[in-house]
Amino acid sequence: MKFKSPPVNSLSLDFITEFCIGLEKLENNRECRGVIFTSAVPNIFSSGLDITEMCGKSMEHYAEFWRAVQEMWLRLYGSNMVTVAAVNGSSPAGGCLIALTCDYRIMVENPKFVIGLNEAQLGIVAPFWFKDTFVNTVGHRVAERSLQLGSLHSASEAHRLGLVDELVPEVKLQEKAAAVMAQWLALPDHARQLTKSMMRKAVLDRLVAHREEDVQNFVNFISKESIQKSLRMYMEMLKKKKR
Ligand SMILES: CCCCCC/C=C\CC(=O)SCCNC(=O)CCNC(=O)[C@H](O)C(C)(C)COP(=O)(O)OP(=O)(O)OC[C@H]1O[C@@H](n2cnc3c(N)ncnc32)[C@H](O)[C@@H]1OP(=O)(O)O
Numbered sequence: 001m002k003f004k005s006p007p008v009n010s011l012s013l014d015f016i017t018e019f020c021i022g023l024e025k026l027e028n029n030r031e032c033r034g035v036i037f038t039s040a041v042p043n044i045f046s047s048g049l050d051i052t053e054m055c056g057k058s059m060e061h062y063a064e065f066w067r068a069v070q071e072m073w074l075r076l077y078g079s080n081m082v083t084v085a086a087v088n089g090s091s092p093a094g095g096c097l098i099a100l101t102c103d104y105r106i107m108v109e110n111p112k113f114v115i116g117l118n119e120a121q122l123g124i125v126a127p128f129w130f131k132d133t134f135v136n137t138v139g140h141r142v143a144e145r146s147l148q149l150g151s152l153h154s155a156s157e158a159h160r161l162g163l164v165d166e167l168v169p170e171v172k173l174q175e176k177a178a179a180v181m182a183q184w185l186a187l188p189d190h191a192r193q194l195t196k197s198m199m200r201k202a203v204l205d206r207l208v209a210h211r212e213e214d215v216q217n218f219v220n221f222i223s224k225e226s227i228q229k230s231l232r233m234y235m236e237m238l239k240k241k242k243r
Contacts, residue, residue: 001026004040008047011094015050016068023075033185034082036177037102043113045087046095051122054222055231066218069094070211073129076101078204080193082184086177088170091115092152093122099164100133103184103196106176107155109167115158120150123230125221127214132203138162 001022003009011019026032039045053065076083076098085099087107096115099105107115117134119126126134126147134143142161146153158164168176184192207214221227 001035001037002040003037003046006041008044009039009041009095010047010050010052011069011072012050013053013065013068016072020068020071020075023079027075027079027081032081033189034084034181035079036084036086036174036181037098038086038173038177039088041089043110044089044095045085045091045115046098047090048093048095048097051231051235055228055235059219059223062219062222063215066215067211070129070207070214073097073101073133074204074207077133077200078197080189080196082181082192084177084180084184086173087113087115087164088173089113090152092118093126096163097130097133100137104180105164106166106168106173106180107158107164108170108173109155110170111154111156113155114152115155115163116150116152117147118150118152120148121152122150122234123227127218129203129207129214132206136200136203 001019003015005012005015009015023035026035049069054062057065083102083104085102085105087099087105089108090113091099092114093116096117099115107113117126117130119130131143131147134147137143138146138161142163145151146161146163153161153163155164155167159167166176166180
């Protein structure tokens with residue numbers, strides 16, 4: 001699945017809806033046993049949640065958007081397929097979550113590319129299921145420090161921390177992703193799928209059990225004037241950076 005929503009593959013409501021429909025089709029196709037996620041936009045895997053979906057909109061819109069974000073994560077983290085992220089560009093916040101939610105992450109070894117859960121830098125707080133996914137990948141200490149500081153890690157640092165599993169030159173990315181996929185698909189599906197489910201069930205169940213509470217928490221938090229102001233300032237900063 002190739003993300004192609006220029007300029008930065010931000011995760012808008014439309015993007016997320018299309019992602020979920022595409023994933024469901026693949027999940028229901030008995031001939032499809034694995035998916036490689038990558039980007040068709042140069043230098044960007046995904047810039048994370050579309051900030052304009054969280055700024056200046058109604059409470060109803062925030063709730064609809066957040067349910068879609070939850071749905072995307074539930075489907076991808078709970079997928080029976082082998083999922084490989086071929087990270088060919090920067091991947092902050094929600095973009096990093098997509099990579100973390102996969103079974104394996106390969107990143108292009110470009111010193112300009114960054115990845116991480118930088119929510120704290122925007123004055124917002126990554127929800128518990130982002131945190132759980134991060135902890136399950138890199139361990140508690142690395143996740144705690146990285147989340148509190150809202151760190152965006154270079155590709156080599158992300159590799160050292162275990163946030164990505166492998167680094168490759170850009171020209172080798174697709175070949176490497178296909179080789180990893182072949183290795184994972186060589187196992188009997190039922191054994192791999194049951195093991196995956198056993199490893200992820202507690203974290204998935206936790207969101208399912210608290211889904212509406214999590215929506216309300218997001219809506220209350222994001223609609224606070226102080227948070228809206230932080231997000232507006234952040235968008236302004238992104239636009240000024242270009243001038
Ligand atoms: C209980 C509360 C829970 C809240 C939980 C929230 C959870 C997750 C939060 C998120 O995912 S928030 C998104 C965080 N993302 C970022 O911080 C990344 C911001 N973007 C960048 O750093 C850079 O854009 C980039 C991705 C490194 C690319 O840099 P580049 O120089 O190539 O491009 P830009 O000129 O900066 O951007 C082009 C264009 O896109 C707009 N844009 C960038 N990112 C976003 C975004 N995430 N949402 C919406 N729009 C975005 C940027 O403003 C530019 O717009 P124009 O100026 O061209 O109009």
